[in-house]
Amino acid sequence: MKKLHLRMLTTVLAGVLMLGCAKKPLTLHVFIWSDYIKPEIVQSFEQKFGCKIVLDYYDSNESMYAKLKAGGGGYDLVFPSSYMVNIMQRQDMLQPLDHAKIPNIQHLDPAANRFTMDSNHVFSVPYMLGSSGIGYLTSKVPDFKPTWRMFGDPAYKGRMTLMNDYREAIGAALKALGYSLNTLDTNELVQARDLLIQWKANIAKFESEQYKNGLISAEFLLVHGYSGDIMQIMEENADIAYVVPEEGTSVALDEIVLLKQAPQPELAHAFINFLHEPEIAAQNIEFVYYLCPNLAAYELVSDEVRNDPAVFLPQNIMDKSEVVWDLGENNALYSHIWDEVKGAE
Numbered sequence: 001m002k003k004l005h006l007r008m009l010t011t012v013l014a015g016v017l018m019l020g021c022a023k024k025p026l027t028l029h030v031f032i033w034s035d036y037i038k039p040e041i042v043q044s045f046e047q048k049f050g051c052k053i054v055l056d057y058y059d060s061n062e063s064m065y066a067k068l069k070a071g072g073g074g075y076d077l078v079f080p081s082s083y084m085v086n087i088m089q090r091q092d093m094l095q096p097l098d099h100a101k102i103p104n105i106q107h108l109d110p111a112a113n114r115f116t117m118d119s120n121h122v123f124s125v126p127y128m129l130g131s132s133g134i135g136y137l138t139s140k141v142p143d144f145k146p147t148w149r150m151f152g153d154p155a156y157k158g159r160m161t162l163m164n165d166y167r168e169a170i171g172a173a174l175k176a177l178g179y180s181l182n183t184l185d186t187n188e189l190v191q192a193r194d195l196l197i198q199w200k201a202n203i204a205k206f207e208s209e210q211y212k213n214g215l216i217s218a219e220f221l222l223v224h225g226y227s228g229d230i231m232q233i234m235e236e237n238a239d240i241a242y243v244v245p246e247e248g249t250s251v252a253l254d255e256i257v258l259l260k261q262a263p264q265p266e267l268a269h270a271f272i273n274f275l276h277e278p279e280i281a282a283q284n285i286e287f288v289y290y291l292c293p294n295l296a297a298y299e300l301v302s303d304e305v306r307n308d309p310a311v312f313l314p315q316n317i318m319d320k321s322e323v324v325w326d327l328g329e330n331n332a333l334y335s336h337i338w339d340e341v342k343g344a345e
């Protein structure tokens, strides 16, 4: 009965929005991380609602935020990590969500609440959970050890990349040193800065997007990257492996937010709801290799994905990993260190 009711609600909503489309086709503008949605899902939504989705891509929370702050885009929906949701909400960039228009919110896995600062989903709905780690070519790095310290190994000088992302890169150095990646201890941050400067001399570049093609083509042998992104490229080069370093890593929940100036809030709500249809969420998990925290979708994914520790993170990895939190005015401690790393010779 409940299912029937939901289906009717979705059909009515689609009908209402399509009536709008009959006059003038609606377009939804979505700003999302690259390689983060199955293209056929976008097409299904377009067909169902008779509308158009325009996707633009970013490779870090900070580049996305900078573009929005510069007035760019005209976007409806964005997919920031939980700490950035908090920053954007504090700066009045978001509008509250209407839960009545997102009935699939009922499927959310409550276990994901520990990764968000908005656990009542006032401004955000969880999208995907993933980790950061090391991708490498098993045949070219025979002495690989599961540690962030690999970035200091001179044997791979010039053939490695670290993410061009201040919380991820400083976070990797902090974890290598055994510290929290949210530390406010200036002594620990200075040690992380110095370690990162040593690693900088050993890597080809700080980079958050091209590392994938670079690893496929063997231009790079070892890269700092995101779990699902590296899992995706394993399909193109069977020599690639993904490992979470033994010191722990960052686990991030990216969430869907509706921008304050969103031109199409109705359609945006419908898209959020669509992404949490259990079958759609399961298809998306299978494609992107990140975990959409949707309990009903977990039942629908293949055994291969359900047993993949890069998708369903095992407890031992969770235990030593952390979420990057918004540190308020102390975020500046990290951006200051990042400037010093970038400026170092």
Ligand code: SPD
Pocket: 033, 034, 035, 036, 061, 081, 130, 165, 168, 226, 229, 252, 253, 254
């Ligand atoms: N291509 C998808 C990348 C998703 C990254 N999510 C986590 C970001 C935390 N810095």
